[in-house]
Amino acid sequence: MTRPPALRVSHVSLSYGAKKALDDVSFALPRGRFCALLGPNGAGKSTLFSLLTRLLVTREGTIEVAGHDLARSPRAALARIGVVFQQPTLDLDTSVMRNMRYFAALHGLAGRDATMRIEAALDRLNMRERAGETVRALNGGHRRRMEIARALVHAPEVLLLDEPTVGLDTASRRAITAHVHDLAAEGLTVLWATHLVDEIGPGDEVVVLHRGRVLQQASAAEVAGNRPLIDAFIEMTGGNDEALA
Amino acid sequence: MKAWLVALNAIVIREALRFVQNRGRFLSAMVRPLVWLVVFAAGFRAALGLSIIPPYQTYITYEVYIVPGLCGMIQLFNGMQSSLSLVYDQEMGSMRLLLTSPRPRWWLLFCKLMAGVAVSLVQVYAFLGIAALFGIDMPAMGYVYVFPALVLSGLMLGALGLLISSTIRQLENFAGVMNFVIFPMFFLSSALYPLWKMAESSDLLRDICAVNPFTHAVELIRFSLYETFNGWALLWVVTGTVVFFLLALVGYDPARGLMRRRG
Numbered sequence: 117m118t119r120p121p122a123l124r125v126s127h128v129s130l131s132y133g134a135k136k137a138l139d140d141v142s143f144a145l146p147r148g149r150f151c152a153l154l155g156p157n158g159a160g161k162s163t164l165f166s167l168l169t170r171l172l173v174t175r176e177g178t179i180e181v182a183g184h185d186l187a188r189s190p191r192a193a194l195a196r197i198g199v200v201f202q203q204p205t206l207d208l209d210t211s212v213m214r215n216m217r218y219f220a221a222l223h224g225l226a227g228r229d230a231t232m233r234i235e236a237a238l239d240r241l242n243m244r245e246r247a248g249e250t251v252r253a254l255n256g257g258h259r260r261r262m263e264i265a266r267a268l269v270h271a272p273e274v275l276l277l278d279e280p281t282v283g284l285d286t287a288s289r290r291a292i293t294a295h296v297h298d299l300a301a302e303g304l305t306v307l308w309a310t311h312l313v314d315e316i317g318p319g320d321e322v323v324v325l326h327r328g329r330v331l332q333q334a335s336a337a338e339v340a341g342n343r344p345l346i347d348a349f350i351e352m353t354g355g356n357d358e359a360l361a
Numbered sequence: 362m363k364a365w366l367v368a369l370n371a372i373v374i375r376e377a378l379r380f381v382q383n384r385g386r387f388l389s390a391m392v393r394p395l396v397w398l399v400v401f402a403a404g405f406r407a408a409l410g411l412s413i414i415p416p417y418q419t420y421i422t423y424e425v426y427i428v429p430g431l432c433g434m435i436q437l438f439n440g441m442q443s444s445l446s447l448v449y450d451q452e453m454g455s456m457r458l459l460l461t462s463p464r465p466r467w468w469l470l471f472c473k474l475m476a477g478v479a480v481s482l483v484q485v486y487a488f489l490g491i492a493a494l495f496g497i498d499m500p501a502m503g504y505v506y507v508f509p510a511l512v513l514s515g516l517m518l519g520a521l522g523l524l525i526s527s528t529i530r531q532l533e534n535f536a537g538v539m540n541f542v543i544f545p546m547f548f549l550s551s552a553l554y555p556l557w558k559m560a561e562s563s564d565l566l567r568d569i570c571a572v573n574p575f576t577h578a579v580e581l582i583r584f585s586l587y588e589t590f591n592g593w594a595l596l597w598v599v600t601g602t603v604v605f606f607l608l609a610l611v612g613y614d615p616a617r618g619l620m621r622r623r624g
Contacts, residue, residue: 171457203454214378221370224363224367224368
């Protein structure tokens with residue numbers, strides 16, 4: 117029997133009043149791939165992330181995480197998701213370790229098991245030596261890396277990141293993008309929302325979202341065709357200067 | 362079940378740490394009732410004559426009368442402070458972290474409530490200790506019997522705070538709500554004056570006080586401190602807790618409430 121996709125979104129729509137934020141969105145993520153959810157600001161990426169993490173629910177469409185329907189078995193589905201929100205979610209005045217422990221406990225992990233998982237997750241992001249530091253003392257890039265490590269503590273099958281490089285300098289942005297590509301290479305399924313095409317490698321999967329609709333899902337090379345990806349993206353979405361950043 | 366308790370433990374410890382780290386909050390939580398006790402009560406002592414009413418068996422001074430009300434006030438302020446920290450959590454994003462945990466949402470919010478109650482218990486017992494130093498002490502077992510009463514009243518006031526936090530969009534709106542909730546609840550209750558005293562000036566005011574859940578929280582605390590059971594107050598507090606908590610759950614329902622409005 118073949119395993120279900122790591123994440124399957126089928127015919128999902130959501131409206132804020134009269135405004136349709138998502139319109140019949142469907143895509144599936146193959147396991148162990150880095151998939152970019154590429155769309156200009158206002159495309160509906162954050163709304164989709166709220167639905168994927170069940171901060172919002174909709175009656176239209178279904179979302180499955182590793183075969184678990186998010187509406188019918190939310191706890192089983194949420195347990196298989198690691199999330200890095202666009203807005204940092206950190207307790208600034210406590211240590212990295214304490215932040216990690218709090219998160220682990222929310223997933224039911226405590227004691228020696230939690231410590232081992234936290235140390236392993238910090239190791240994956242080269243953050244182990246900063247475990248004792250107060251979060252406030254970390255720079256933006258390290259804080260982000262800590263959040264990514266935190267999202268891995270409970271060994272999720274899918275890692276969701278909502279524009280995780282917003283506000284970071286170029287070096288930190290590049291380092292974090294590389295780290296997460298490495299995670300995908302190790303077998304983790306990644307959904308990375310962005311409007312910056314330079315964060316996407318040619319072999320990555322891309323879902324292009326524009327005005328709440330999926331315009332295309334294919335590999336970055338296929339989406340680009342015989343021109344740079346940025347040109348293809350601008351052509352599809354009608355121009356967006358921020359994408360050049 | 363173990364995973365649920367692990368989450369409860371972590372949420373309570375996080376709230377306690379935040380409280381300990383914020384010394385100003387602890388200090389103001391202590392100073393506020395002490396000012397009422399030492400300054401306000403001393404001034405009113407001569408003006409207010411109190412008759413013997415249950416659960417008291419002798420004449421009491423005004424300072425003795427308002428101690429349970431001030432315990433309630435600590436919990437009322439603490440409930441609103443927890444509510445404020447929930448709104449702050451929503452703005453800072455840590456609420457998202459909590460709500461995406463694979464535990465039932467009602468349990469996560471209940472854990473938040475329990476964390477607030479734990480913090481309020483520390484404050485109330487510290488206050489009772491200081492009051493005892495001022496010579497206002499209770500029967501020894503009263504300090505034990507009041508514990509479950511304080512847990513219940515803390516839950517009710519915390520649930521009210523939770524409900525309020527689910528209706529507020531921004532931190533800036535909070536001050537107004539504080540004025541519309543804390544002050545009316547506190548002054549229109551039996552915390553400062555017995556209801557019969559209120560009836561002397563206005564029956565309507567007395568009736569409003571009588572349906573104010575905070576009145577019943579204060580009476581539950583007062584009777585427990587004097588080793589007396591007050592079933593009517595208990596019923597009010599339990600009902601208030603359940604109603605406020607259920608309404609707060611609606612506010613935090615992903616299909617209807619908060620997150621949808623925030624977009």
